Amino acid sequence: MFSFRSSVTQHPLFTLVMGGTAVLLVLCIVSYPDQAFQASLQGLKVWWNIIFPALLPFLVLSEILIAYGFVHGLGVLLDPLMRVLFRLPGVGGWAWSVGWTAGYPAGAEAVIRLRKQQALTRREAERLLGLSHASSPIFMIAVVGVGFVQQAEVGLIIAIVHWASAILAMFILRSTDAFHPEPKSVSVSELRRSKRLPFYRRMLDAMELAHCQDGRPFGKLLGDAVTSAVQTLMMIGGYMMIFSVIIRVLRIAIPQELGSFMLNGLLEVNLGAYTFGSAAFQSTLFQTALLGAVIAWSGVSAHMQVHSLMKGTDLRYMRFLASRIVHAVAAYLLTYVLWWPLQALFHDSDSALSAFENLPDLSNAASSSSAVPASSLIHEKLTSLAAYTGWSQSLVLIPGLGLLLLCFIAVSRMLRWISNRR
Template sequence: MKFVLIILLLCIAILLFYLLKSKQVNILITIVLTSFIIYFILNPTLCIESSIKGAKLFFNSLFPSLFPFLVMTNILVAYDGVSIYAKLLGPIICKPLGLPKESSFALIVSLLCGYPLGAKYSCELYDSGSITPSQFSKLVNVASNSSPLFLVGAVGTSMLGSTKSGYLLLFSNYLSCIIIALILSSSNNNIMTNLKITKETRIYNFGTVLKESIENALKTTLSIGSYVVLFSVILSIIKNNAIYNIVLDKLYIISFLPKETLNGIFLGFIEVTNGCYILSQSSINYALKLSFISFLCAFSGLAIMAQVHSFTYKYEEISIIRYFLRKVLQGLISFCITFTTTLFIGEKILCTSSQIMPRVINYKNYIPVLLLVFISLISYISKKLFNVS
């Protein structure tokens, strides 16, 4: 039976390679979606249960933390608060990162609201002529972060049951983003401003601002919830696939990590919220659990990358493959920062008293390997991949 599955897997891989090589993406998408539809029809109970699980994850973890924050952020933007922050903090934030002060708007929005708004405003800055192509390529990667409320509220407090862990994730993700900004080189640091960003100044009464902010926040959170529910179903299909489980078994033998941890890592590559939730429920050592979650949050997942690509696809300066590789590197840096910090401050400080400490693993043995991977990736990728022209 396993031999038949391996043969089937090879045939599928050859078919996918042929379709991608011949650029027949429409046929590939049709085949994949048809397979999903057939699976829905044959397994309606599983699909409904996974949809309900995704909806519960959204309403219990994401919606309570994101919705109020987005409302307040929208009010802040409506009253031009972000521009005020940009004028005050722009030189302080942008100069150390090697970016023009005009990019402070996109950076601050990214810090406040998270994916994918940083990419959206980066595109608007480039369209206005306020930043050069090399600066645009750099800014899209730097202005890509998880929001504070997702890291501290949804992941730290709701999933892990530890607000302190959420703050550590916030620290690791933002520090890794700063390191990426320092690694990336810009071929021209002079600002080539063709046009000035002009914003229409409109005076709102607070009632109008509040109404529009709530509507916008509700639209945004429901959009995020739709992604979570949809990918919950897709991930459920993947988890119950025989080929996927065979591959997972082989990797379990090689890596010595629990299957549920491997499951959370691989599924988190596709959709970060579900991946973080699976990892938060795993029985792995807390330091490794937190570090893997930190990697996923910094990496962001393919679902969020698709949202970013929806803004950047029309620009030749932005390569989604290069963006993907840079996010992988940022995830690895965030993993190392979280792991090292957890070793330094101790796990008991991060865990609440009500949490049961997982089984102990001698994870100090991982330090030489982590350092080797970290140094190798930094030296190689900075030379080969980050030459922006």
């Protein structure tokens, strides 16, 4: 078990500011009880219809696969790829896959579990956390691209730029770690890297050793996995509800349009994406760049969720904050670099985007935003997409996760074959 203390949180001024903020929030809720109740209820609807069913299967299956050694066996296969690309052990490929398919904070949950098992060093876990903390492709393409911007190709561009900028941000952070070397992680895959054994034997040995170290029978393991997943999701739901209330109260106190844009973009990714996606911009390129930056930043609400998951580890939030800032800046700049090539690529591929035509119609959202609060609209629109992105998302993303892992394994095997030929 790790112990981690921050000198900032122990400062008396910090305690005074946080306590005063809490009192001010209570006074605002008492002053506007109807607004606070509606905002909390809307946050609850989005959490139950979208977040809970989308993340629960991944959180439960992640713990089961880790306990039975599947992740460690996969690390043996992915080790060459992860070492060459990111200087990370192969077990990090699982967290990377989960984060890029299920969205945040599923990737953070997987990384923190690996860190608690000491399969990753602190700096490796911090780099992998920045890489795996990504938005769900369903959200970027279906919700933002089709629902908010009403252009599926824009959603695809946002997704591609989002992933490319995440890798670029990880490389930037990796270059800074070169000045602070640390011992390599001692993982199960490292203990069974004897070249005299075939790769499948080393994979099975790694799985067996990890399962023996866990030692829980399946019944207890399943119960622990469900309990842990529900606790994590309850924490996420609480954050969504309280931030819905905070944003509603602050929107009443800051009615200016510029303040509304900044507030939504900084605090909550769903509200930020809706605000920038439904607004009327003269340049679609500028609008897409802003959307990419907001999604890469992911909002203070998601930051607090990851910060809560970090408790009990030695991972530093400031490193995660730096990765979010670098990711947001890289997403904004890469949008300008990749916009025209991707536009030319998708120009003749309109038929490939027809799969999203049956989504609920979110037109006229921008024109109605003046009459209805933006927080009400965003939650109503996201709830209307629940049939597509909620309970069905958990079934849609499982094959995608398997396909992504197969691609990683194929590339890893190719790298291993090249190294053996040498």
